[in-house]
Amino acid sequence: MDHESIVTIMKGLTMAIGGIFPAFAIGKIVAKAMEAIGRNPEASGKLFVPMLLGAAFAEAIAIYSLVVVFTLK
Amino acid sequence: MHIPTLIPEVLGHIGKINVTNTMINAMLATGIFLVVGILIKKSINLRPSGIQNFFEHILEMLMEYFDQVTGDRKKTLRFLPVVGSVFFFILLSNWLGLLPGTGSITWGGKMLLRPANTDLNLTVAMALFSVIASHIFGFLTVGFFAYGNKFIQIGTLIKSFKHGPIAIFTALVEMVVGIIELVGEAAKVLSLSLRLFGNVFAGEVLISVISAIAGLLIPTPFMLLELLVGLIQASVFAMLTLVYLSVATMEVHGESEH
Numbered sequence: 001m002d003h004e005s006i007v008t009i010m011k012g013l014t015m016a017i018g019g020i021f022p023a024f025a026i027g028k029i030v031a032k033a034m035e036a037i038g039r040n041p042e043a044s045g046k047l048f049v050p051m052l053l054g055a056a057f058a059e060a061i062a063i064y065s066l067v068v069v070f071t072l073k
Numbered sequence: 074m075h076i077p078t079l080i081p082e083v084l085g086h087i088g089k090i091n092v093t094n095t096m097i098n099a100m101l102a103t104g105i106f107l108v109v110g111i112l113i114k115k116s117i118n119l120r121p122s123g124i125q126n127f128f129e130h131i132l133e134m135l136m137e138y139f140d141q142v143t144g145d146r147k148k149t150l151r152f153l154p155v156v157g158s159v160f161f162f163i164l165l166s167n168w169l170g171l172l173p174g175t176g177s178i179t180w181g182g183k184m185l186l187r188p189a190n191t192d193l194n195l196t197v198a199m200a201l202f203s204v205i206a207s208h209i210f211g212f213l214t215v216g217f218f219a220y221g222n223k224f225i226q227i228g229t230l231i232k233s234f235k236h237g238p239i240a241i242f243t244a245l246v247e248m249v250v251g252i253i254e255l256v257g258e259a260a261k262v263l264s265l266s267l268r269l270f271g272n273v274f275a276g277e278v279l280i281s282v283i284s285a286i287a288g289l290l291i292p293t294p295f296m297l298l299e300l301l302v303g304l305i306q307a308s309v310f311a312m313l314t315l316v317y318l319s320v321a322t323m324e325v326h327g328e329s330e331h
Contacts, residue, residue: 049138052305053312056306056309060267063267064267071079
């Protein structure tokens with residue numbers, strides 16, 4: 001296998017594997033937020049910002065693997 | 074199809090400094106703030122109306138948002154110059170990247186305007202500024218040795234000499250933990266800068282690719298997503314800076330008797 005095909009495969013694999021756990025994490029965060037809103041619909045305004053913050057932190061891990069993909073060549 | 078490169082393109086020179094297209098965008102954002110600031114200052118009123126009212130409303134919303142972290146309006150007001158300016162600068166440079174002209178106007182074959190946060194130099198500089206500002210505020214608030222004691226815990230070690238061997242052992246372990254905290258500070262800088270850079274750069278690549286594939290109205294949902302992402306990333310950066318500042322200026326715990 002030559003260098004270029006290895007690089008291409010690794011780029012795809014990095015992003016694919018690196019995106020699994022952040023996806024689960026964001027799903028769990030938002031699911032918990034939905035549950036909390038379901039129990040107490042008036043609290044949805046207070047819940048929105050912390051949920052968004054938590055989702056941004058979890059997404060940052062996927063962004064790290066994206067940056068690694070950019071640096072591969 | 075022109076996917077933006079990781080390194081921003083150099084457009085010219087001023088003396089020995091390379092002028093890149095992201096630098097032009099950053100200067101544009103700073104210029105806009107300057108002009109708006111001077112406009113508001115000239116016609117400042119105790120009963121606001123018009124543009125001053127609009128910005129006071131935004132500032133009020135921002136301070137409520139920051140109050141969630143600090144819990145204290147006085148502390149928010151103290152940190153507002155650092156955190157608020159970081160927030161507005163990142164927000165404006167992200168949103169300026171969506172205006173028509175970014176990416177299409179060329180200068181000598183290269184893009185003239187490019188979103189400022191797609192430049193790793195800028196994001197690392199802002200992250201360094203935030204983390205170093207938190208340390209400086211910590212030194213100013215808690216005192217030089219008390220703050221240094223949080224990391225290299227020599228004061229705890231010295232105090233524990235009179236408590237016996239177990240306390241000395243605990244103090245040594247805490248000293249190693251404190252040194253590991255220093256590595257955590259470097260991780261903070263990396264995570265702040267890479268999060269912002271990755272989000273904005275990935276959005277830019279996405280929009281370039283979609284615009285090359287399909288024209289007309291199809292890139293519009295992606296540009297709306299970019300709008301939202303710009304806002305969220307600015308607020309996350311500002312919120313994290315505020316958290317670091319608040320934690321650094323927290324009062325030290327008193328000595329507890331075991």
